[in-house]
Amino acid sequence: MYDIKGIREDFPILSRTVYDKPLVYLDNAATTQKPRFVVNTIVSEYYSVNANVHRGVHFLSQQATDLHERSREAVRKFINARSVSEIVFTRGTTESINLVASSFVCSQMKPGDEVIVSVMEHHSNIVPWQLQAERFGIVLKVIPMNDRGELLLDEYERLFSKRTKLVSVTHVSNVLGTVNPIERIIGIAHDYGVPVLVDGAQSIPHMPVDVQALDADFYVFSGHKVYGPTGIGVLYGKEYWLEKLPPYQGGGEMIQKVTFEKTTFNELPFKFEAGTPDYIGSVALSNALGYISMLGMDQIAEYEHQLMCYATERLKEIPGMRILGEAEHKSGVISFLVGNIHPFDMGTLLDRLGIAVRTGHHCAEPLMHRLGIEGTVRASFALYTTKEEIDALVEGILRICKMFE
Ligand code: PLP
Numbered sequence: 001m002y003d004i005k006g007i008r009e010d011f012p013i014l015s016r017t018v019y020d021k022p023l024v025y026l027d028n029a030a031t032t033q034k035p036r037f038v039v040n041t042i043v044s045e046y047y048s049v050n051a052n053v054h055r056g057v058h059f060l061s062q063q064a065t066d067l068h069e070r071s072r073e074a075v076r077k078f079i080n081a082r083s084v085s086e087i088v089f090t091r092g093t094t095e096s097i098n099l100v101a102s103s104f105v106c107s108q109m110k111p112g113d114e115v116i117v118s119v120m121e122h123h124s125n126i127v128p129w130q131l132q133a134e135r136f137g138i139v140l141k142v143i144p145m146n147d148r149g150e151l152l153l154d155e156y157e158r159l160f161s162k163r164t165k166l167v168s169v170t171h172v173s174n175v176l177g178t179v180n181p182i183e184r185i186i187g188i189a190h191d192y193g194v195p196v197l198v199d200g201a202q203s204i205p206h207m208p209v210d211v212q213a214l215d216a217d218f219y220v221f222s223g224h225k226v227y228g229p230t231g232i233g234v235l236y237g238k239e240y241w242l243e244k245l246p247p248y249q250g251g252g253e254m255i256q257k258v259t260f261e262k263t264t265f266n267e268l269p270f271k272f273e274a275g276t277p278d279y280i281g282s283v284a285l286s287n288a289l290g291y292i293s294m295l296g297m298d299q300i301a302e303y304e305h306q307l308m309c310y311a312t313e314r315l316k317e318i319p320g321m322r323i324l325g326e327a328e329h330k331s332g333v334i335s336f337l338v339g340n341i342h343p344f345d346m347g348t349l350l351d352r353l354g355i356a357v358r359t360g361h362h363c364a365e366p367l368m369h370r371l372g373i374e375g376t377v378r379a380s381f382a383l384y385t386t387k388e389e390i391d392a393l394v395e396g397i398l399r400i401c402k403m404f405e
Contacts (some may be wrong), residue, residue, distance in 0.1 A: 021354030111137030176325025
């Protein structure tokens with residue numbers, strides 16, 4: 001039994017009002033709300049255990065270190081990594097991708113070597129590669145998609161050359177909701193001996209993820225999109241690759257020995273964690289993962305799948321509705337346009353009805369270009385979204401359509 005009422009009670013913010021209307025929060029792809037359990041962790045750790053980790057001999061420091069490292073183990077278990085050495089804490093998806101882009105390109109690539117991304121990437125999986133392209137003369141190649149928003153795998157395979165060194169692709173599109181066939185994408189790359197980075201920002205909250213089963217070389221995600229706090233995220237990397245890559249930033253924690261002549265680096269994963277880590281955030285993140293594990297990722301995926309089908313059906317009843325992205329496998333997100341109503345107008349008027357959606361290019365301007373539009377309205381769901389909220393969205397859109405008649 002999926003106890004949606006009980007679940008919603010775990011998220012205090014869901015019972016607030018905006019403009020005297022009940023909040024209908026449908027901006028979960030941007031960030032998810034936090035259960036009481038996670039917020040309480042932050043408060044109680046600051047009040048009772050706060051001390052800098054790893055360096056202290058005193059009781060609190062050791063306790064904080066213990067909690068932080070137990071959190072790493074919880075993340076390892078959640079994505080089924082082989083070892084805690086493969087779990088690097090970062091600030092989020094963006095920093096994780098920048099880390100790989102920076103360390104991989106400078107150590108594994110030469111001018112003219114190629115990275116493959118897809119047309120539906122978030123800017124954070126485009127711009128870090130472009131920055132490296134400017135510095136090191138590497139080349140970006142782009143997997144195209146069909147009009148339903150599905151990547152063209154034949155075209156993908158044709159992009160490989162002797163110079164292809166890395167594939168970096170999103171698991172789930174934050175605009176179209178497309179669930180990409182990531183096992184096949186990884187399998188094809190591995191046939192060419194090329195490693196794959198998976199942007200898991202939009203998959204980790206919605207489906208079970210097993211990095212070993214996927215055989216992903218890197219998998220990255222943000223805590224705040226999976227019911228955890230902002231400012232913490234994860235880079236999973238196979239030990240083989242993390243050992244090969246040089247440090248991303250320098251400072252405390254990541255060193256073994258420092259002299260003015262030469263510095264040696266700490267073992268994995270600390271080699272990539274310069275400075276004081278977010279040891280409170282890591283514990284809150286592990287509790288967020290614990291919370292969703294308790295609900296069951298399979299149950300969450302099944303519940304959200306039903307919501308997705310219901311929302312798609314109901315939205316299609318609206319005259320002039322155009323849904324962007326009609327892939328066979330979708331998750332979490334529906335982007336749409338209605339008649340000639342500008343997405344910004346739609347979003348602003350929905351907001352007045354208490355309905356929070358996102359409008360614009362969703363940090364995916366090249367995708368907007370491919371679709372021939374400037375932006376969309378995006379409704380995105382979470383484990384606490386209800387059919388009643390989808391009904392409110394549909395009624396809100398119909399009301400706004402009337403105003404524009
Ligand atoms: N990748 C995808 C697919 C996203 O949806 C997002 C955020 O919306 C990001 C990367 C960037 O995440 P963050 O801003 O948490 O680093």
